[in-house]
Amino acid sequence: MIKKVPIVILFLLPIAVGLLFFYYLLPAVASSYQGQPDSFMRFLIDIFYPRFYVEKERFPLSFFTNKATQVFIRFTFIYVLVIVFYLLYRYYKSFQLFVSSKMEIFTNHKNISVLRILFFLYTIYILVLLTQDLFLLSSIQVFYKPYFWLKIFHVPFPPSTIIVSMSALGILSSLLVVINYRAIVFAIISFLVFFLFQSWAFSFEKLEHGFATYTYAFILLPFLLQEAANTTSSIKTWVLPLIKLSIAAVYTISALEKIFVSGSLWFMAEHLQTYLYLHPTIFSDFIRQYDWLCAALSSCIILFQLSFIGIFLFPTFKWWWLAGGILFHTATLVVMNIGHPLNPWVVVYIFFIDWTRVYDKVVGAFKNTKRFSAH
C-alpha cells in the first residue's frame, strides 16, 4: 500500500498541471495580453518574462498561447523522461549499476589540482574582462534595468570604487585558489564576485550565453574541491561527473530547444541563411549562396548538439565530440563573428580530460627523448 502511494502521485501530478494549464494559465495569458494581468501573472512576467512587454507589441495573442502550450508539452516530455528513468532505476539492477558507474568515478589529487589551476587562472582573465565591461557600461548606466536577483534585492549599478574593490577581491581570491590556500572558501568568494559582475553586465536588457557552461561548472567546483580536501588518497567523486553531465546536457537541451521551437523548419536552408545574413562576414556571405550547404550545416549542428550527451555516456569516444565542439565554436566565431577566441564554452572542456594521463604521457615522452639523446 505504502509503495503504491507515490505511483498514484506520479499520475496525479501531470493531471493537476494539465488542469492548471487549461483552467488558469491559458485564460491568464489572454487577459495579460489585453493589459489586465492579475497580480500573480504580473509578478511572473516581471520576474521571469520581462520581454513580454516588448513582444506583446510585436506578436499576436496566438504567439503567447502557443508559448504557454509549449510549456505544457515540454513539462510532459521531461516528466515522461524522468518517470522512465525512475522506473528503470528502481526495477533494473543493471541500470542502477550503469548509472552508478557514470555518476561515481575515481579521480586523484593530481587531476583535481590541474583543473583547479587552469580554471582559476582563466577566472582571473574573465574577471579582468568583466571589470572592463562594467567600466564601459557605467557610462550608460541610465539604461540600467536590474536583472532578476538584482531586481528582487533592489541592487543598484555599482560605482567605480565598488567595481575596482570587488574586482580586486575576485582576482585575489582566484589567485589564492590557484596556490591552494583555503581553496574552498576563496572559490566561493570568487564565484560570488563573478556572478554579481555577470548579473550587472546582464542588466541592460540583454542576456548573453557566453558564460553558461562555465557558470555551471563554477557552481559545482567548490564541492569538487571539498571532495579533494576530504581525502588524501584516491578521490571517489560524484561532482566531476555532474560537471561533465551539466556541460553535455546544455548542448542537448540547445538542440531540443531548436526542435521544439522550429521543428523541421530549422533544417531548411533559409533558416541558416537568414541568420548568416544578420551576421555578415566574407565567410557567411559565401556560405549563404549555397542552399545545400546551409541545409547540410543545419543538420550537422542539430546532430552534433543532440548527440553531445554521448560524451558523458560513452567517454571512449570523447575526442570526437571535443574536436566537434572546438570546430563548432571556432566556425561560429569565424563565420558569424559570435564568441571569443578564448571561448568559455571550449575552456570547460578541460573537465573531460584526464590530466593525470596527459601528465604521464608528457613525462613519459620527455624521459624517452632524454634516453634517446643519451644513447
Next chain:
Amino acid sequence: MLIGLLLPFILITDISPFLRFGMFAEPVKKDMPVEHFMVKCQDESILEASKLGFSESNFYYLLRNYYYRDELIQFAGKLFQANQHLREVTIYRIEYNTKTLTGDTVSLGTFKR
C-alpha cells in the same frame, strides 16, 4: 543542478544563473523582412554606439526594445543623459527583405534635448 538546467527549458525563460538556450531557435518565415535601426546626430553623422560605451549589438538590441515598447522618447532622453554633446537625434527604422532585396526606411522621429 539538473533541475536548474531543465526548468528554463520547460518554462521557456531564463532563471538566473540558469539560462534558456533559444539562440537561433526561432523559425524564420519565408520572405520575412529583417529590420535595422540607425540613429543620426544633429550634424547628420551616424551615432556610433562604441563612443557611448555600448557594443553595437547591445545598442541596437536596446533601441529595438524601446521602439516596440513605444518608449523612444525615453530612449532619446537617456541618450542625452549619457552623452552631454548630443543635442538632437533622429531615429530611423530600416526594413529589408533578404529574398526580394527590397527595403524601406522610415524616420521614427527627431528628438531634441
